[in-house]
Amino acid sequence: MKNYDIEATWHYHNGTKHPNGMLLNRFHVFHPSHRPTPYKIYKNAPQVSLPLDKNPVGTFTLDAISTIYNTSNSTILDLGTISKVLYFSSGITKKIKFPEPLGEVDFRAASCTGALYHIEIYLVCSNISGLDAGVYHFDPKHMRLDTIRLGDFRGYVTSSTADEPFVRQASAILIFTDVFARNSIKYQSREYRHAFWDCGTIISNTLAITSAHKISSKIITGFIDLQIGKILGLDIREEAPIVILPLGTTNHDAPACPSLQEAIPEAIASDYEIEYPEINTMHDASCLLTETDVESWRHEITREQKDSTNIIPLGKNVIPKEPLEQTIIKRGSTRKFSLESITLDELSTILSQSTKGISADFANSESLSDIYIIANAVDGLESGSYYYVKEKNSLEQLRKGNFRNASGNLGLDQDLPYDASVAIFMLIDLDKMLKQFGNRGYRVAQLDSAIIGGKMYLASYALGLGATGLTFYDDIVTNFFSPHAENKEAMFLIAIGKKEKPT
Ligand SMILES: Cc1cc2nc3c(=O)[nH]c(=O)nc-3n(C[C@H](O)[C@H](O)[C@H](O)COP(=O)(O)O)c2cc1C
Known part of the structure; x- marks a missing residue:
């Protein structure tokens, strides 16, 4: 076939x-x-x-x-x-x-x-x-x-x-x-x-x-x-x-x-x-x-779990009482972020609530994408790069440092990913997906990542933050998060932070 x-x-x-x-x-x-x-x-x-x-x-x-x-x-x-x-x-x-x-x-x-x-x-x-x-x-x-x-x-x-x-x-x-x-x-x-x-x-x-x-x-x-x-x-x-x-x-x-x-x-x-x-x-x-x-x-697969070191527990979840319809109506991609910080609790909420999984004919309740983060400005979290360990609801620190320049560069040299508090990348082991699902695995891989991205948009706006999807230079994303991300392909990028207030 x-x-x-x-x-x-x-x-x-x-x-x-x-x-x-x-x-x-x-x-x-x-x-x-x-x-x-x-x-x-x-x-x-x-x-x-x-x-x-x-x-x-x-x-x-x-x-x-x-x-x-x-x-x-x-x-x-x-x-x-x-x-x-x-x-x-x-x-x-x-x-x-x-x-x-x-x-x-x-x-x-x-x-x-x-x-x-x-x-x-x-x-x-x-x-x-x-x-x-x-x-x-x-x-x-x-x-x-x-x-x-x-x-x-x-x-x-x-x-x-x-x-x-x-x-x-x-x-x-x-x-x-x-x-x-x-x-x-x-x-x-x-x-x-x-x-x-x-x-x-x-x-x-x-x-x-x-x-x-x-x-x-x-x-x-x-x-x-x-x-x-x-x-x-x-x-x-x-x-x-x-x-x-x-x-x-x-x-x-x-x-x-x-x-x-x-x-x-x-x-x-x-x-x-x-x-x-x-x-x-x-x-x-x-x-x-x-x-x-x-x-x-048709068959469902599960994500492979990796052993993790340098585990940092996430903060507690904040559950704002905003109805879904209100969030959807006010959502819009942020056009300018302030350089302010978001809190670790806000980041934790976005990560944990957006990754609770989906019901699909390719995955049994769990999303398949891996989540990598550049934290530029998060109160309570050292600036650096991280991997989200979903099964432990924790972060694994990959590298410490101020990576604003890298964040801007990976996101097609735009200001938005430079100014944002975090840039969140969805990556996937594409080879594994294709071996499982053939070429149709490409559709599944892109879709799975984008659904998480869409949920992150809604979570961010419900928390009163801003967000925007972004395009990226493919291979330098993988390189940036390697060796952890070796052999994975970048699928989706969303930048999150505080919206700059109109003057
Ligand atoms: C996957 C994705 C990638 C995007 N990439 C960029 C981008 O690289 N730069 C940018 O300024 N906006 C980007 N956007 C934002 C779109 O321009 C925006 O969603 C569109 O204009 C509709 O506006 P709205 O989100 O405010 O409804 C992206 C949006 C998505 C969903």
Whole structure:
């Protein structure tokens, strides 16, 4: 099977690294006037308005991000809860005016590289209160659903996952897709990493809001790509399904599926036709083709634990009583950090609450990524580099010293990682992931790291701090944390600190 020819991933991953101290393609210019329309537009699709109630359901952010809710005792879904799940995952939470040609920009619930919003969300559901069974597209601009097909099509999704039990019993299923050109117009072939970074930050929100509403969910990354593309009517060279998230439970088996032959409404996914063959090649190489492929692919792995020395216990957890919805609405990537310190208790809370794990078809409740930290300014913690020993909820000191310059340098020589109190890097043993999961392990590795990053965003804002995702020079991150990080690849970076107050 092509999926296990893992040279394809190494070729893509190594070929899209920012070479040390330089951008992958220094000469590429993206002009803001070319910013693509940041959502898909359906022509003539019947629409369903989404009611929007932003009132908190009463769960604190830090509880919501740290609780895995995947029991069979799930809240019954209705249009109101679906609407909240979609809004707090990817709805428009603020508008900011910029000088022309950009003008007013809608910002969303989760962070996204370049604010290009290339991740779309679809819903495949049974009859639920307020909504007929069907296949729908979420339109965040108008807070409504575009109807793509009417009828109960869950059976097709279930069979594409080789009858995955959570998918089979779900009353609604979210499908996250990536519109390549909407992000590659700026980031070129690196886009395929961004697909999973930006889907991961959205899914952190989705998991938090579903857990707050006691809706069971599970991340599904193993499915027949083409079959899902067909249900949604996608041209998968342009827009590819990347993650499935079944929601809720029902006792009724999905009825026999209606035909997929009927024409569906036309849509424009991207204003531009831009192809980077590296992206399509990488995506194709990680596709699963049959139910047998999916079944034999699916297994859960656990993180390898390492012996640690120089262990420093973390501080105590601070649990601010801020409701999740409030945190999501106020979140936004920090554009300037003050050089002030955060406390060890704050750092401890962010680390422990963001890494309580996930329910996924590739990991049994535990995240797979390793966490490395540069502490620039943390009261109660010596400046230096650290490894987070999750199983002991402690830090292992790797090196002492003032590493602000290194922190800025690793984060693409930007001020943000220099000024931040901490820079937190997610790294992973990619070779091991690929041996376990084939090329599809690349999707899993990027996604797993990004979900932790997304949770860290929420934890930081709940604590009244600021945070921003950042890009990095790949190999010098590994070098900086080696020998501890030897043979690991950098997947995600988030900088956290105090926001500079406007003067
Ligand atoms: C994975 C990731 C990487 C990012 N990299 C950078 C970066 O290198 N520099 C930067 O200034 N912002 C970076 N950002 C922040 C985005 O520009 C920001 O999320 C986007 O403009 C949307 O704004 P918001 O997060 O305030 O909603 C990154 C965000 C993510 C999720």
